[in-house]
Amino acid sequence: MQNIGIIGIGDMGSGIAKNLIANGYSVTGFDHLASRMTAFTDMGGRPADRPAAVAKASEAVFVMVMTGDQAKSVILGAEGLVAHLPPGGAVILSATIKPREAREIGQAMAGSGIHLIDTPVSGGFPGAQSGTLTMMAAAPDAVLDQFKPVMQAVSANIHRVGTEPGDGQTVKACLQSLIGAQFSATFEAAALAAKAGVPGQVLLDVFSTSSAGCGVVNNALEKIIDRQFEGTGSHINTMHKDLTISMGLGEELGVPLHTAAAAMQIFHAGRTRYPDGDNWVCTRVIEEIIGAELHRKIDT
Template sequence: MARAKSVAVIGLGAMGLGMARSLLRGGFSVSGYDIDADALAALAKAGGRSAASVADAAREAEILVLVVVNAAQVESVLFGADGAAAVLKPNAVIIASPTMAPQEAQDFARRAGEAGLLYLDAPISGGAAKAEAGRLTVMGSGPPEAFAAAEPALDAMAETVYRLGDAAGIGSSFKIVNQLLAGVHIAVACEAITFARSLGLDISRVFDVITRSAGNSWMFENRIPHVLAGDYSPMSAVSIFTKDLGIVSDLGRRQKFPLPVTSAALQLFIMTEAAGMGRDDDSSVARLLAGISGLTLPGMDGGAEEG
């Protein structure tokens, strides 16, 4: 059991709620805030304290874990009205997990330091199941004192913590490389399973065969069951990859680095979001491709469930 500490978790979605529960199991006192009342109720049921605002959650915290969507939300949570930076204890550490451009992480670290706070650039990977199990991968960068302050909480939330450098922005750069691969793999998995449907194949059998063959990927194995079940409840929304591959594209343009495969995948996510599926699971790219091609998949009109 970790020594009892006060931790605030801001953002109690699929990842943040699992992380909060992992912290509770680790012996931490956990307060949390989210705009979703159901998420707050779930935290309270797990033994945490549901806060009325960001500032209310952060006021007594020694560690602040940010599991929000993007840099704009980090800005609001830390430095906006009723923000955390103004109420956190001196030398409290911010563990910032959102995917963002490295320059944004560097700016937040500088401003946190000016406010007397430590900042750890700590993007995460692993998905909701690993968040719940305390088995995430953390791509961390920041000064040694930030790692030291964050270590007890990281031990509760993560199976693997990479220390990638002493400066914020390095962790975010690693995460961007991961998101390039993740987004492309999701898009091509959706393309492959929909192509299999166009060939008249039993896509459940395709899934069985491919997951035991060289063409398999973690994303194919993780996302295609959503397609087979016709269940697009968001574990990771389409809009996440519109954002993340957009960051990759922006960085590539700034560096004059060609990203042709990323660009194709990004357009698929943009098209899926434009078709009204932005808040649905990112495997909805398969529905987009099926609709364009006049095909049906499980959960679509005329698409029988396959077992």
């Protein structure tokens, strides 16, 4: 297996494409934005003008789009992947969508001769670019065994979380409810420190060496104290969308998600006030309320 496709070549998809190319795969890709296509071509990718062209050139195709409707369009449409992939090929659904939407895609693909691997990812922009993503993969074992090498090219951890479409998305929804809570707690703690006059570096030193320290908290706090609120590869729209999925699953199953609901509102406020910002920009909304900002050092 040497020919792999990618649909959606943004912050996450570009990292997947880069690491596939670095591992010796011939990668054909498509994105609606010309700037992304130019960057993809510059890294050694083969540009295509539509999803069907990607499918015809590939044995497996990663789908890294934003929404379930977009995923359905590029997978199931007349110019989509299922209609044009060779028999035995695979759609690797690495986008985060609603579990119900993944099940609907799987049902529509039944009998097509094309495999669906439902495998949303975690690790964000750094994980995508470094090839160290965590994959929550759901498909029959034989399918996962067959396509494991190409998935290993972009990930450090592949967890087999189920066999049916939607299983991967369900695990991702649970994960994002936790990550959203970690983010929002970090934003509030940063604002509390700012108002109390604690330097950001002090807070980072303590948090990162305590039991609360983790990749999510440490990275968010680094971005906050260095005032990096845009262009870090973690646009607020993505986490806002993911929390919406988590909350929807909770409502569907009758599970109260009190902490995730609070995180949802913090991200909603951040996206409303700073629609072009990244996740950490939520802190700025709280800072504006309290009249204090957290910087790495306190000006003297």
